[in-house]
Amino acid sequence: VQLQASGGGLVQPGGSLRLSCKTSGFRLEVYSIGWFRQAPGKEREGVSCLSYRDRRKFYADSVKGRFTLSRDIAENTVYLQMDNLKPEDTAIYYCARSGYYLTSTGACLAGATGATFDSWGQGTLVTVSS
Numbered sequence: 001v002q003l004q005a006s007g008g009g010l011v012q013p014g015g016s017l018r019l020s021c022k023t024s025g026f027r028l029e030v031y032s033i034g035w036f037r038q039a040p041g042k043e044r045e046g047v048s049c050l051s052y053r054d055r056r057k058f059y060a061d062s063v064k065g066r067f068t069l070s071r072d073i074a075e076n077t078v079y080l081q082m083d084n085l086k087p088e089d090t091a092i093y094y095c096a097r098s099g100y101y102l103t104s105t106g107a108c109l110a111g112a113t114g115a116t117f118d119s120w121g122q123g124t125l126v127t128v129s130s
């Protein structure tokens with residue numbers, strides 16, 4: 001089982017990035033995928049999740065309307081499109097998989113503790129700065 005996050009970089013405020021979470025070793029269709037982030041000196045927090053059963057998407061309030069989650073089964077990849085980036089979005093972004101059927105934003109964001117997400121990628125750094 002592998003999840004490999006990529007696509008991070010340095011971007012100016014208001015800019016965009018698209019993160020990719022390339023998965024292997026399991027069927028993406030039967031796992032929920034979450035994106036989480038950890039800023040320097042802060043705890044890891046939930047950003048967004050895609051629930052596998054009905055492909056419902058959940059977003060933290062801080063990114064709602066700016067970030068968009070999508071999935072390409074053929075490519076075994078989940079994408080996080082990030083628009084109108086702000087300096088407070090600066091963090092290492094991780095993707096992770098969960099065998100749970102997520103039914104609420106709360107359940108998604110609570111995954112940051114690691115209790116319900118069993119495999120994690122290595123993270124990709126996003127820096128938003130002028």
